[in-house]
Amino acid sequence: MTGQLRHMLRDDDISHDEQKTILKLGLAFQKNRFLARPFEGPQGVSIIFDKPSTRTRASFSTGVAELGGYPLVIDKNGSQLGRGEPVADTTRVLTRMTSALVWRTFGQDRVEEMARYATVPVINALTDDFHPCQVLADFLTLAQHKGGVDALEGMTIAYVGDAANNMSHSYLLAGAVAGMHVRVAGPQGFLPRPDIVADAERIAAENGGSILVTTDPYEAVKDADCIFTDTWVSMGEEAQYELRSKPFWKYQVNDELMAAAKPDALFQHCLPAYRGKEVTASVIDGPQSVVWDEAENRLHAQKALLTWLIAQQRGDMSLLAG
């Protein structure tokens, strides 16, 4: 088979079947961390941060090492990108030296520009618009606790809170790809971008799922198998802290809201979490919360994604055999 260069810039860059393949590989990595070693030599992987990170930094660094590669972690302030070197120039250099490019940055246009100049796979490690690696880990957590990857199709998930942020957008797209019923609730003025909702509706229809966007958190969580939330103040929005807290109180995930979902519903949060704000301690530290499995699954999901992208590029599906 001829190789094909693929990127993961937004959640709908992969098809329904491809998402399932990656998640099944993620479950296999959960059972055996040294299942596959796509990087030989070791080959380097560039992991670049224009915003802070704990989980993404730890999971990509550890994951690349476990896959046989060398994680080259570059922080904005320690690189020429931070002094204004064009994205295209940085990319043209790193793509000649390393085997994949992972980037956490601000605008989605920046990762798209990187992908145009890269000759190796580019992975979005969070932009203002999407966080596809996180949602792969979240769906892996659902598969782990709710009957495997095939059980995702037809599930109902609810995201409540800042519905205009990257996590909301990624749940809409990734859930649509999975064939889920995705419910998103947030206050007026903090609802998802209409073009992303339209994409999600089209993709959901292809896969037997559906999309609901509402300002009513109780409408969103009805019959949900999992409730997700996220901070009300994303990275880069710190100056809006006061402005952003007030409209969201109605969307706090507390015991009352959890009780309105299915009795066996899970709770997930990408972290970092702010107890007493978007979620109460009773929920995030309670029996329905699976946030620590979710955080660990960043490692397994991203190793699966990297292995899949390298297999695509080489046209060597035997890498996925594990």
Ligand code: CP
């Ligand atoms: N969830 C997540 O991406 O965490 P970090 O910001 O710590 O990487």
Ligand code: NVA
């Ligand atoms: N929406 C959050 C996610 C953090 C992982 C942010 O962008 O800061």
